[in-house]
Amino acid sequence: EDQVTQSPEALRLQEGESSSLNCSYTVSGLRGLFWYRQDPGKGPEFLFTLYSAGEEKEKERLKATLTKKESFLHITAPKPEDSATYLCAVYEKGTYKYIFGTGTRLKVLA
Protein backbone atom coordinates (compact mmCIF):
# COMPACT_ATOMS: atom_id res chain seq x y z
CA GLU A 1 0.00 0.00 0.00
CA ASP A 2 1.26 3.44 -0.90
CA GLN A 3 1.95 5.52 2.16
CA VAL A 4 3.80 8.47 3.60
CA THR A 5 5.06 8.52 7.20
CA GLN A 6 6.41 11.59 8.94
CA SER A 7 8.45 11.68 12.11
CA PRO A 8 8.53 12.89 14.74
CA GLU A 9 4.87 13.79 15.24
CA ALA A 10 5.87 16.77 17.33
CA LEU A 11 9.15 18.54 18.00
CA ARG A 12 10.10 21.27 20.42
CA LEU A 13 13.32 23.18 19.80
CA GLN A 14 15.06 26.07 21.45
CA GLU A 15 15.73 29.02 19.19
CA GLY A 16 18.94 28.32 17.30
CA GLU A 17 18.81 24.55 17.89
CA SER A 18 19.04 22.89 14.48
CA SER A 19 17.20 19.66 13.71
CA SER A 20 15.67 17.56 10.93
CA LEU A 21 12.21 16.30 10.09
CA ASN A 22 11.78 12.98 8.30
CA CYS A 23 9.37 11.86 5.59
CA SER A 24 9.56 8.23 4.50
CA TYR A 25 7.47 7.01 1.60
CA THR A 26 6.41 3.85 -0.18
CA VAL A 27 5.12 4.30 -3.72
CA SER A 28 5.61 2.24 -6.84
CA GLY A 29 6.98 5.18 -8.78
CA LEU A 30 7.78 8.62 -7.43
CA ARG A 31 7.00 11.54 -9.67
CA GLY A 32 7.61 14.20 -7.06
CA LEU A 33 7.85 14.90 -3.34
CA PHE A 34 6.55 18.10 -1.81
CA TRP A 35 7.03 19.92 1.48
CA TYR A 36 4.45 22.34 2.84
CA ARG A 37 4.17 24.54 5.89
CA GLN A 38 0.79 24.93 7.56
CA ASP A 39 -0.06 27.54 10.18
CA PRO A 40 -3.13 27.11 12.41
CA GLY A 41 -6.35 27.97 10.62
CA LYS A 42 -4.68 28.32 7.22
CA GLY A 43 -4.13 26.26 4.11
CA PRO A 44 -0.82 24.52 3.42
CA GLU A 45 1.82 26.82 1.99
CA PHE A 46 4.17 25.37 -0.60
CA LEU A 47 7.87 25.15 0.32
CA PHE A 48 9.74 22.73 -1.97
CA THR A 49 9.38 20.19 -4.74
CA LEU A 50 11.96 17.41 -5.17
CA TYR A 51 12.00 15.04 -8.12
CA SER A 52 15.03 12.78 -7.96
CA ALA A 53 17.30 11.15 -5.38
CA GLY A 54 20.19 13.38 -4.46
CA GLU A 55 18.29 16.58 -5.16
CA GLU A 56 18.47 19.37 -2.57
CA LYS A 57 16.66 22.69 -2.29
CA GLU A 58 17.11 25.55 0.15
CA LYS A 59 15.06 28.48 1.31
CA GLU A 60 16.27 30.68 4.16
CA ARG A 61 16.75 28.36 7.18
CA LEU A 62 15.21 25.34 5.47
CA LYS A 63 16.84 22.71 3.30
CA ALA A 64 15.06 19.72 1.79
CA THR A 65 16.83 16.58 0.61
CA LEU A 66 15.62 13.42 -1.13
CA THR A 67 16.75 9.80 -1.24
CA LYS A 68 15.03 6.81 -2.84
CA LYS A 69 13.05 6.07 0.32
CA GLU A 70 12.85 9.27 2.33
CA SER A 71 13.19 13.01 2.47
CA PHE A 72 14.52 15.27 5.19
CA LEU A 73 13.65 18.84 5.99
CA HIS A 74 16.61 20.36 7.78
CA ILE A 75 16.01 23.45 9.87
CA THR A 76 19.12 25.45 10.69
CA ALA A 77 19.11 27.87 13.63
CA PRO A 78 15.31 28.02 13.80
CA LYS A 79 13.41 31.03 15.03
CA PRO A 80 10.02 31.15 16.81
CA GLU A 81 8.37 32.18 13.54
CA ASP A 82 9.32 28.79 12.10
CA SER A 83 6.79 27.20 14.43
CA ALA A 84 4.17 25.44 12.29
CA THR A 85 3.10 22.04 11.07
CA TYR A 86 5.24 20.73 8.22
CA LEU A 87 3.57 18.40 5.74
CA CYS A 88 5.12 16.04 3.25
CA ALA A 89 3.34 14.68 0.17
CA VAL A 90 4.25 12.37 -2.69
CA TYR A 91 2.89 12.32 -6.21
CA GLU A 92 2.84 8.86 -7.77
CA LYS A 93 3.63 8.31 -11.43
CA GLY A 94 0.67 7.42 -13.61
CA THR A 95 -1.91 8.86 -11.21
CA TYR A 96 -3.46 12.22 -10.43
CA LYS A 97 -3.15 11.61 -6.73
CA TYR A 98 -1.02 13.10 -4.03
CA ILE A 99 -0.53 11.18 -0.77
CA PHE A 100 0.03 13.25 2.35
CA GLY A 101 1.68 12.42 5.63
CA THR A 102 0.10 13.50 8.90
CA GLY A 103 2.72 16.16 9.52
CA THR A 104 5.25 17.20 12.13
CA ARG A 105 4.20 19.92 14.58
CA LEU A 106 7.22 22.11 15.23
CA LYS A 107 7.43 24.50 18.16
CA VAL A 108 10.45 26.79 18.44
CA LEU A 109 10.88 28.40 21.82
CA ALA A 110 12.50 31.82 22.26
Add this chain to the structure above:
Amino acid sequence: DAGITQSPRHKVTETGTPVTLRCHQTENHRYMYWYRQDPGHGLRLIHYSYGVKDTDKGEVSDGYSVSRSKTEDFLLTLESATSSQTSVYFCAISESLAGKETDTQYFGPGTRLTVL
Protein backbone atom coordinates in the same frame (compact mmCIF):
# COMPACT_ATOMS: atom_id res chain seq x y z
CA ASP B 1 0.15 33.59 -3.76
CA ALA B 2 -1.93 31.35 -6.00
CA GLY B 3 -5.33 32.89 -6.70
CA ILE B 4 -7.59 30.44 -4.92
CA THR B 5 -10.63 31.38 -2.88
CA GLN B 6 -13.06 29.20 -1.00
CA SER B 7 -16.55 30.03 0.13
CA PRO B 8 -17.96 30.00 2.65
CA ARG B 9 -15.02 30.09 5.04
CA HIS B 10 -17.12 28.84 7.92
CA LYS B 11 -20.43 27.03 8.00
CA VAL B 12 -22.57 25.41 10.65
CA THR B 13 -25.38 23.20 9.44
CA GLU B 14 -27.68 20.47 10.68
CA THR B 15 -27.62 16.77 9.94
CA GLY B 16 -29.54 15.89 6.80
CA THR B 17 -29.24 19.27 5.07
CA PRO B 18 -27.47 19.72 1.73
CA VAL B 19 -24.29 21.78 1.68
CA THR B 20 -22.27 23.13 -1.23
CA LEU B 21 -18.74 24.45 -0.92
CA ARG B 22 -17.18 26.49 -3.69
CA CYS B 23 -13.61 26.75 -4.89
CA HIS B 24 -12.66 29.47 -7.33
CA GLN B 25 -9.29 29.91 -9.04
CA THR B 26 -7.86 32.68 -11.18
CA GLU B 27 -4.79 30.70 -12.35
CA ASN B 28 -6.44 28.82 -15.23
CA HIS B 29 -4.97 25.56 -13.89
CA ARG B 30 -6.33 22.33 -15.31
CA TYR B 31 -6.41 20.23 -12.15
CA MET B 32 -8.49 20.90 -9.07
CA TYR B 33 -8.85 18.85 -5.89
CA TRP B 34 -10.98 18.68 -2.77
CA TYR B 35 -9.43 17.41 0.47
CA ARG B 36 -10.62 17.09 4.01
CA GLN B 37 -8.29 17.47 6.96
CA ASP B 38 -8.96 15.78 10.28
CA PRO B 39 -6.72 15.30 13.30
CA GLY B 40 -4.65 12.14 12.99
CA HIS B 41 -5.52 11.62 9.34
CA GLY B 42 -3.79 14.40 7.52
CA LEU B 43 -5.15 15.54 4.19
CA ARG B 44 -7.35 13.01 2.43
CA LEU B 45 -8.51 13.33 -1.15
CA ILE B 46 -12.28 13.45 -1.69
CA HIS B 47 -12.60 14.13 -5.42
CA TYR B 48 -10.50 15.68 -8.13
CA SER B 49 -11.00 17.15 -11.58
CA TYR B 50 -8.69 16.92 -14.57
CA GLY B 51 -10.72 19.22 -16.78
CA VAL B 52 -14.13 20.80 -17.27
CA LYS B 53 -16.77 18.14 -16.60
CA ASP B 54 -14.01 15.56 -15.96
CA THR B 55 -13.94 14.35 -12.38
CA ASP B 56 -12.98 11.26 -10.45
CA LYS B 57 -13.20 9.87 -6.93
CA GLY B 58 -10.56 10.02 -4.26
CA GLU B 59 -10.09 7.82 -1.21
CA VAL B 60 -12.97 9.28 0.87
CA SER B 61 -15.64 10.11 -1.71
CA ASP B 62 -18.67 8.46 -0.10
CA GLY B 63 -21.34 11.07 0.69
CA TYR B 64 -19.79 13.70 -1.54
CA SER B 65 -20.32 14.78 -5.14
CA VAL B 66 -18.55 17.38 -7.26
CA SER B 67 -19.14 19.42 -10.38
CA ARG B 68 -16.95 21.50 -12.62
CA SER B 69 -18.75 23.42 -15.34
CA LYS B 70 -16.03 26.04 -15.79
CA THR B 71 -12.26 25.91 -15.51
CA GLU B 72 -12.25 28.30 -12.59
CA ASP B 73 -14.93 26.74 -10.37
CA PHE B 74 -15.04 23.39 -8.57
CA LEU B 75 -18.02 22.68 -6.34
CA LEU B 76 -18.21 20.11 -3.56
CA THR B 77 -21.67 19.00 -2.45
CA LEU B 78 -22.71 17.07 0.61
CA GLU B 79 -26.13 15.81 -0.44
CA SER B 80 -27.22 15.07 3.14
CA ALA B 81 -24.68 16.21 5.70
CA THR B 82 -23.72 13.93 8.59
CA SER B 83 -21.75 14.64 11.75
CA SER B 84 -18.86 12.55 10.40
CA GLN B 85 -18.44 15.18 7.69
CA THR B 86 -17.52 17.82 10.23
CA SER B 87 -14.06 18.78 9.07
CA VAL B 88 -11.89 21.41 7.43
CA TYR B 89 -12.13 21.27 3.65
CA PHE B 90 -9.35 22.46 1.38
CA CYS B 91 -9.35 23.04 -2.32
CA ALA B 92 -6.11 22.73 -4.29
CA ILE B 93 -5.03 23.36 -7.86
CA SER B 94 -2.15 22.18 -10.00
CA GLU B 95 -1.00 22.33 -13.57
CA SER B 96 0.79 19.25 -14.86
CA LEU B 97 2.62 19.92 -18.06
CA ALA B 98 5.74 18.48 -19.62
CA GLY B 99 7.82 20.70 -17.35
CA LYS B 100 8.22 19.00 -13.98
CA GLU B 101 8.06 22.16 -11.93
CA THR B 102 4.36 22.48 -12.64
CA ASP B 103 3.31 19.45 -10.56
CA THR B 104 3.04 21.46 -7.38
CA GLN B 105 -0.35 21.76 -5.69
CA TYR B 106 -1.41 25.11 -4.27
CA PHE B 107 -4.04 25.29 -1.59
CA GLY B 108 -6.91 27.57 -0.75
CA PRO B 109 -7.55 28.98 2.73
CA GLY B 110 -10.03 26.26 3.72
CA THR B 111 -13.65 25.97 4.83
CA ARG B 112 -14.46 24.91 8.36
CA LEU B 113 -17.70 22.91 8.31
CA THR B 114 -19.58 21.85 11.42
CA VAL B 115 -22.51 19.46 11.13
CA LEU B 116 -24.68 19.38 14.25
